[in-house]
Amino acid sequence: MxxxxxxxxxxxxxxxxxxxxxxxxxxxxQHPSAHKRTSIPQSSGGIKFGDDWKKCLELPPKDTRVKTSDVTSTKGNEFEDYCLKRELLMGIFEMGWEKPSPVQEESIPIALSGRDILARAKNGTGKSGAYLIPLLERIDLKKDHIQVHVVIATPGRILDLIKKGVAKVDKTQMLVMDEADKLLSQDFVVLIENIISFMPKDRQILLYSATFPISVQKFMSKHMQKPYEINLMEELTxxxxxxxxxxxxxxxxxxxxxxxxxxxxxxxxxxxxxxxxxxxxxxxxxxxxxxxxxxxxxxxxxxxxxxxxxxxxxxxxxxxxxxxxxxxxxxxxxxxxxxxxxxxxxxxxxxxxxxxxxxxxxxxxxxxxxxxxxxxxxxxxxxxxxxxxxxxxxxxxxxxxxxxxxxxxxxxxxxxxx
Incomplete structure (x- = not known):
């Protein structure tokens, strides 16, 4: 150089x-992040019961690009079918998400019920929304403790924060692992199991990945309670x-x-x-x-x-x-x-x-x-x-x-x- x-x-x-x-x-x-967002009144504010709240939304330009069956082969459900909070629905629509994808249809109602999930779906088919929507729905804003451990860090750093008492997870009811094949590989699985040991016994675990090696199966049998299995991988690519x-x-x-x-x-x-x-x-x-x-x-x-x-x-x-x-x-x-x-x-x-x-x-x-x-x-x-x-x-x-x-x-x- x-x-x-x-x-x-x-x-x-x-x-x-x-x-x-x-x-x-x-x-x-068109870039989603370029869309200017404005403050929308919450359900407790300017929008009253019976109002057409969708008229207040600041929606991004409609995406008219062709989509493949990876995301269009749905059961026809709507986000409103899941009885979500008004403000969460508003955020979903303002992101430009119009209807749930197949992995979201399968995952959201099961995750809301509190059951463990093992979901296998392709990259780019809506896995993040499949766990973020029930995660946000289940958070109680009145409780001042970590309810879903949403921390951006390596597993080692999270474990360090837990041991130092900075991140208290003894009341955390929900653990989500996206890219679970990587997190449960030989490099990280011991750290993940150590993190789980600090959590309540009745916590909910959601695993999402495009590939599930043997290490994931071992973890599932050891730490998950009759997980609901979702497999939308007829083919890998x-x-x-x-x-x-x-x-x-x-x-x-x-x-x-x-x-x-x-x-x-x-x-x-x-x-x-x-x-x-x-x-x-x-x-x-x-x-x-x-x-x-x-x-x-x-x-x-x-x-x-x-x-x-x-x-x-x-x-x-x-x-x-x-x-x-x-x-x-x-x-x-x-x-x-x-x-x-x-x-x-x-x-x-x-x-x-x-x-x-x-x-x-x-x-x-x-x-x-x-x-x-x-x-x-x-x-x-x-x-x-x-x-x-x-x-x-x-x-x-x-x-x-x-x-x-x-x-x-x-x-x-x-x-x-x-």
């Missing part, structure tokens, strides 16, 4: 290149994501990436590398090619990572280069292209990476740059995920990944060759 005058915050900026489809303005992309590979040498990768930038219609893209050093080097190359680019990795200070994420989410830059730090729990709906500049080593990582596009049933494109060293991993991942990663065509049909094209469902999408 000698001679690179790079900012510490991961925000490398080149002149916005006008070649190909990258010249389209990001202002055309998202239906709306079209997957291609380009066979290249290591030296051809940057040229191939430049070609993709000039030919694809990218709203926003996330580009994955396998090391922090390669992230920074690639971000520099992309900037030198004339494209705006941010980067993010685990060795950056947290405040800089937060700023990069916030600015990228708000559409200040079209491309983000990152490591696998960015594969879980990240929901940026404007991302329609994921590029594996470095191909991952295992199926789990691949699944979480490509799941950054095609969020909540929308369409997305995953392109993998494959060298001769990657060909065995490619075959193994295809076999494990029971998916087909096709050779990249000379021209990719925009209806497979661009929002303004409307198709019935993306699962059988076609391709257009020059």
């Amino acid at each position: 000698a001679g690179l005058n790079k900012p510490a915050n991961g925000q490398l900026r080149g002149q916005t290149k006008t070649g190909g489809q990258q010249s389209e303005l990001l202002s055309n992309v 998202l239906k709306g994501i079209t997957q291609y590979y380009a066979y290249v040498t290591e030296r051809q990768k940057v040229h191939c990436l430049n070609t993709l930038f000039s030919r694809l219609q990218i709203n926003q893209s996330i580009i994955f590398c396998n090391s922090t050093q390669r992230v920074e080097l690639l971000a520099k190359k992309i900037t030198q090619l004339g494209y705006s680019c941010f980067y993010i990795h685990a060795k950056m200070m947290q405040e800089y990572r937060n700023r990069v994420f916030h600015d990228f989410r708000n559409g200040l830059c079209r491309n983000l280069v990152c490591t696998d730090l960015f594969t879980r729990g990240i929901d940026i709906q404007a991302v329609n292209v994921v590029i594996n500049f470095d191909f991952p080593k295992n199926a789990e990582t691949y699944l979480h990476r490509i799941g950054r596009s095609g969020r909540f049933g929308h369409l997305g494109l995953a392109i993998n740059l494959i060298t001769s060293d990657d060909r065995y991993n490619l075959k193994n991942i295809e076999d494990q995920l029971v998916t087909d990663i096709k050779p990249i065509p000379s021209s990719i049909d925009k209806s497979l990944y661009v929002a303004e094209f409307h198709s019935v469902d993306a699962e059988d999408g076609g391709e257009e060759k020059a």
